Amino acid sequence: MRALIRMRIVIVGGTGNIGTALLGRLRQDEPGHDLHVVARRVPGANVQSRFPGVTWHRADIGCDAIDPVLSDADAVVHLAWLFQPSHRSDVTWANNVVGTARLIEAVRRCGVRAFVMSSSVAAYSPVEDHRAATESWSTHGASTAAYSREKAYNERLADGLALGAPDTRVVRMRPVFVFQREAASQQRRLFAGPLVPGSLVRPGLVPVLPVPKGLRLQAVHADDVAAAFASALSREVEGAYNLAANDVLTGHDLAELLDARHVPVPPRLVRSVLAGGWHAHVVPAPPRLFDALMSLPMLDTSRAQRDLGWNPAVSGRDAVASFLTGLRSGSAGETPPLAAAAGGRGRWREFVSGVGQRDDVPR
Numbered sequence: 001m002r003a004l005i006r007m008r009i010v011i012v013g014g015t016g017n018i019g020t021a022l023l024g025r026l027r028q029d030e031p032g033h034d035l036h037v038v039a040r041r042v043p044g045a046n047v048q049s050r051f052p053g054v055t056w057h058r059a060d061i062g063c064d065a066i067d068p069v070l071s072d073a074d075a076v077v078h079l080a081w082l083f084q085p086s087h088r089s090d091v092t093w094a095n096n097v098v099g100t101a102r103l104i105e106a107v108r109r110c111g112v113r114a115f116v117m118s119s120s121v122a123a124y125s126p127v128e129d130h131r132a133a134t135e136s137w138s139t140h141g142a143s144t145a146a147y148s149r150e151k152a153y154n155e156r157l158a159d160g161l162a163l164g165a166p167d168t169r170v171v172r173m174r175p176v177f178v179f180q181r182e183a184a185s186q187q188r189r190l191f192a193g194p195l196v197p198g199s200l201v202r203p204g205l206v207p208v209l210p211v212p213k214g215l216r217l218q219a220v221h222a223d224d225v226a227a228a229f230a231s232a233l234s235r236e237v238e239g240a241y242n243l244a245a246n247d248v249l250t251g252h253d254l255a256e257l258l259d260a261r262h263v264p265v266p267p268r269l270v271r272s273v274l275a276g277g278w279h280a281h282v283v284p285a286p287p288r289l290f291d292a293l294m295s296l297p298m299l300d301t302s303r304a305q306r307d308l309g310w311n312p313a314v315s316g317r318d319a320v321a322s323f324l325t326g327l328r329s330g331s332a333g334e335t336p337p338l339a340a341a342a343g344g345r346g347r348w349r350e351f352v353s354g355v356g357q358r359d360d361v362p363r
Contacts, residue, residue, distance in 0.1 A: 008034040009233065010073045012061060012103060013080025015039040015335035017183040018118060018175075021226035022077065023051060029230065038069055039080070041336040050334065061099035066106045075114035075233050076107055083190050086278070086286045089146040096150040097157075104161050107168065114169040116232050117158055119240070121176045121218070123151035126295035130216045133297035135174070135240040142295050145288035162238070171232045173225070175243035176299060179319040180222035182333040184326025185340045191285045203259035211251030212290075213264040218244040218298060219316035231308040241308065242299035245316035257321055267294055 009026070013019055014037035026033055035054045042048070042056040057069050061080055070076060082095040100117075107115050122145070125138040139155045141148035155172065162170040179187075220243055228243050255262035271290050277283030304310040314322075325331070332340035 006032045006034070007074035007233065008036070008072055009075045009077065010036045010038060010069055011077045011079065012038045012066075013078065015041065015043065016079060016081075016337045017178055017180065017186065017222055018225050018229070019077075019079045020182070020333055020335055020338065021180065021222040022079075022229050023054065025223070025226040025230045026233075027051070027053065030234070036069060036073075038066065039336075043335045047334045060095075061103045062095045066103060067110060070106050070110040070112055073110065073112050075116065076103070076112050077229060077233070078103060078115065078117040081118070083147065084284060086146065086284060086289075087281070092146055093150060097153050100154050101157055104157055108161065108165050112168060114171070114233065115158075115161060116171040116173065116229060117154065119155060119158075119172045119174045120147075120151045121174055121242075121244075121296055121299060122148045122292050123155050123174060124297050126292075127297045128295070130296070130298050132300045133242070134300045135242055135303055137297060141292075143288050143292035145286060145292050147289060148292050169236065169238045171238055172240045173228060173232070173243055174240055174299070175225050176218040176220055176245075176296075176316075178220055178222050178225050179323035181322045181326035181329075181331045183222065183338055184323050185330060185332040186338050187323065188327060189284070193282060193284050203257075206258055206260050208263045209251070209255040209258055209260040210263050210265045210270070211254060212267040212270045212294060213251075214267070215251050215294070216298065217249040217254070217293075217316070218247075219249065219319045220245045220312060221314035221319040221322065224310075224312040224314055224319075227313075228304055228308055228310045231310060235308065237307050239303075241304040241310075242301045243304060243310075243312075244299040244301055245312045245314060245319060246301075247316045248298055249316055249320065253317060254320070257317070257324060 011019055011022060014023060023035065026035060036057060037054055038057045038059050040060045042058050048056055059066055078100065080099065082092045085091055122142045123139040124133055124142055125140045126142050139152050141152035158170055158172050161168060225243055228241065251264060252262045271287050274283055274290050275287035278286050330340060332338055
């Protein structure tokens with residue numbers, strides 16, 4: 001496989017969790033590339049100055065013309081995603097699916113040679129026993145959650161591009177839960193809610209940790225995901241790739257990270273509590289996402305290791321630990337989606353009304 005020496009790379013949604021890690025990876029390891037970032041909210045000049053050589057474009061893929069940015073692109077990386085507002089599936093669908101369809105059509109029109117899309121483990125069909133899945137496992141969504149449904153639909157859009165544009169390499173990455181310290185504040189807002197203090201995850205503070213019985217979890221560090229994306233850009237590969245660290249976490253592992261006693265609880269009870277909190281606008285993550293969590297396959301990453309030369313440097317346990325460390329310290333990134341958000345009543349009013357929580361969240 002031939003490495004491409006210099007490319008014009010457009011990263012759509014490059015200000016989020018994976019996007020900032022990918023920017024760092026490309027600038028450090030392959031500084032010759034011409035890098036462009038497209039985002040609804042671009043950082044201010046003071047932050048842009050810390051990313052020399054990167055050109056920033058403010059655009060919303062759901063409604064804005066994107067062809068001028070893609071016209072001379074060699075590769076497009078698609079990371080843009082709205083997880084919230086979870087009570088407004090029409091809003092997330094307009095960005096995550098309609099926006100992806102519009103971007104893919106622009107890629108086709110502009111004759112872009114490579115399209116690398118962030119999909120998700122949640123695109124996979126459910127399993128009952130957490131069996132290991134290769135990339136051939138069906139992708140009809142792990143549950144009826146909007147997130148799973150939208151990821152599965154985008155897989156079909158990628159299929160269409162692969163069939164209709166044979167000169168375009170189409171690569172879809174399917175990572176598990178992606179963590180890094182700098183994304184802790186954003187992920188707290190999106191999944192736990194604006195009033196949950198990070199100090200709650202201090203080791204020893206919580207004596208017991210209730211965990212759904214049978215939970216098994218894979219995680220991966222954002223830097224390792226970025227390495228896989230960078231490899232996919234420089235190698236003549238196509239198709240789907242599973243991304244996960246080599247270890248599988250259980251409830252015992254999560255409890256140990258918090259120095260707490262592991263207490264298995266019935267999944268139905270956990271779902272009932274989450275459902276009540278979500279319907280009351282207290283918990284941002286919908287209960288159907290919990291359904292997906294409990295039915296996800298464990299990912300076989302042999303193909304990524306073979307084709308991409310990918311070997312994650314950080315264990316899943318350490319990736320989660322870095323996230324928890326970020327929660328305790330209030331860590332945040334410099335770009336708008338990763339920035340620390342002010343708490344208090346104003347932020348809570350945004351959350352309850354559904355007008356806030358609109359961060360780009362690539363998975």
